[in-house]
Amino acid sequence: MTRAVRGAAAAAVAALSLSLALTACGGGDDGGKNAESKPTGPRLSVSGAYLPQPAMPDMAAGFLTVRNTGGAADELTSVTTPLSDDVTLHATEGTRMRHVATMKVPAGGELKLASGGSHLMLGKLSHKPKVGEKVRFTLHFAASGPIEVEVPVQPTTYRPED
Structure with a gap:
């Protein structure tokens, strides 16, 4: 495997890992909705x-x-x-x-x-x-x-x- 191919593969793995980590962090007990979509105060x-x-x-x-x-x-x-x-x-x-x-x-x-x-x-x-x-x-x-x-x-x- 060439150095360029290894570098591209490592970058792809890092991007996928970061994407999965961010998805897991956003999951919480709100069913995946972010805080902005929740009606928090009276309207x-x-x-x-x-x-x-x-x-x-x-x-x-x-x-x-x-x-x-x-x-x-x-x-x-x-x-x-x-x-x-x-x-x-x-x-x-x-x-x-x-x-x-x-x-x-x-x-x-x-x-x-x-x-x-x-x-x-x-x-x-x-x-x-x-x-x-x-x-x-x-x-x-x-x-x-x-x-x-x-x-x-x-x-x-x-x-x-x-």
């Missing part, structure tokens, strides 16, 4: 937001869905809006409604605030919003950054299709 989005036109001049309810496609849970901690300095989170369990400090947004799941269920309660409104108006809400979370949404005011009897 939140908001949809279906609406505010029924309030029947009373100083109080309203808000509804929306927060989806979390990430790999970690988060919590809705507060909501702010120019419409009210008094926005509270209300959980409904059975027929009982109670004020809560936070609402969980599970990993791979959703927090649904809907008529007849858990919701946002806005008190001391700056004005009575009219149908067609849009109200800015800023949702604040324990782990994720705030999310701003434009919330349309719908007729008092509005019920979205699920």
